[in-house]
Amino acid sequence: MSPAAAGHVAVAWIGRGDAAVALGDVCRRLEQTFLTEVREEPLRDRPVDAFDARRGQYESTRILQWLARRVPPGARTVLAVTDQDLCIVVLTYVFGEAQVGGPAAVVSTARLQAPGGDPPTGALFEARLVKECVHEVGHTFGLTHCRNRGCVMGRANTIHDVDAKDATLCRECRVTLATLQAKEAANVP
Ligand SMILES: [Zn+2]
Ligand SMILES: [Zn+2]
Numbered sequence: 001m002s003p004a005a006a007g008h009v010a011v012a013w014i015g016r017g018d019a020a021v022a023l024g025d026v027c028r029r030l031e032q033t034f035l036t037e038v039r040e041e042p043l044r045d046r047p048v049d050a051f052d053a054r055r056g057q058y059e060s061t062r063i064l065q066w067l068a069r070r071v072p073p074g075a076r077t078v079l080a081v082t083d084q085d086l087c088i089v090v091l092t093y094v095f096g097e098a099q100v101g102g103p104a105a106v107v108s109t110a111r112l113q114a115p116g117g118d119p120p121t122g123a124l125f126e127a128r129l130v131k132e133c134v135h136e137v138g139h140t141f142g143l144t145h146c147r148n149r150g151c152v153m154g155r156a157n158t159i160h161d162v163d164a165k166d167a168t169l170c171r172e173c174r175v176t177l178a179t180l181q182a183k184e185a186a187n188v189p
Helices: 024-034 060-068 121-142 159-164 169-186
Strands: 010-014 039-041 057-059 076-080 086-088 091-094 097-099 104-108
Touching: 010 024, 024 076, 024 121, 024 169, 057 060, 060 086, 060 104, 076 097, 076 121, 086 097, 097 121, 104 121, 104 169, 121 159
Parallel strands: 010 039, 010 076, 057 086, 076 104
Antiparallel strands: 086 091, 097 104
């Protein structure tokens, strides 16, 4: 059975205004990596309840809870991209977060560009965005952090960690992904 039987990946902008970044590259890389149909599907509302006014950031875990209730019909995973800065309780910021094996993932562009506010364009920015999106969507399919050098599933705490890894899954993660997707397609827990 094809992995796509478990549903497509929906990609949605949930930042300020209209999408400030082009998501076409992200969609293509997700399609190539997860061998699953990927569609841009806009979400009408925004996760206003996830804003932490004290920190001036959005709590990514609360965004995921909000997002998990907005999975488009037929979708396996919904990836939200925002320009708002994200944090979790114990870290000053995160590039993104995902529910491991669950439906929701979020990635922020806020720290993927040079400080001082270069516009969110250019090859380096695009490459970083693609890596973070592949990483978080990888988590939703059940992949965990990988120690193999260069693997996109490597943990990234700083922008240097992001730049040091590739946009692709290592061989081991590709095998694991295929197993996880086959189990899901066969509906085996
Ligand atoms: Zn991760
Ligand atoms: Zn790996």
